Amino acid sequence: MPSKEKIDKVEEIRNLFTESDSFVVIHYKGLRVADSNELRSKLKQTGAKFKVLKNTLTSIALSGTDREKAISLIEGPIAVAFTKDDLLPVTRAIREFARGKGEIYFRGGMMGDQMLNAEEVDRLATMPPREVLLARAIGQVSGLLSGFVGVCAGPLRNFVGVMRAIASQREEAAS
Secondary structure, three states: OOOHHHHHHHHHHHHHHHHOOEEEEEEOOOOOHHHHHHHHHHHHHOOOEEEEEOHHHHHHHHOOOOOHHHHHHOOOOEEEEEEOOOOHHHHHHHHHHHOOOOOOEEEEEEEOOEEEEHHHHHHHHHOOOHHHHHHHHHHHHHHHHHHHHHHHHHHHHHHHHHHHHHHHHHHHHHO
């Protein structure tokens, strides 16, 4: 018979998963308490919650929910970063933190209803920030528009050149 404490913990874990829009599961080993606190504070700056979870309780909490697919990620020592906002800054912060630190790596995650494997989460972490992507898109669109304006203005420029040539020929003929 499960204890009241474990039942409450399962319910708390279930709420974390169902209330978040996205989450990332990381494998960690050899993470000191000071490092864990440092990562927790970095993730808090991105609006994410960071929790070290017990595998059995997490699997029970995920069973029967729309996040049940994530049970496959629950193996070994895990921690989960939950967010209601953009997942990119969360993955970037974890990746940046993990450089040179023990055995910390992505196991996978979920973005909305879509499961992400470790490689996809790592690709998200290396994507440029949203502002950079928007600037690139705007630059490409403005380049296309200026090229289009140049193509459209070309015949008009040629027409004006021909009219000036005719006007100068008439002036020469008149004098």
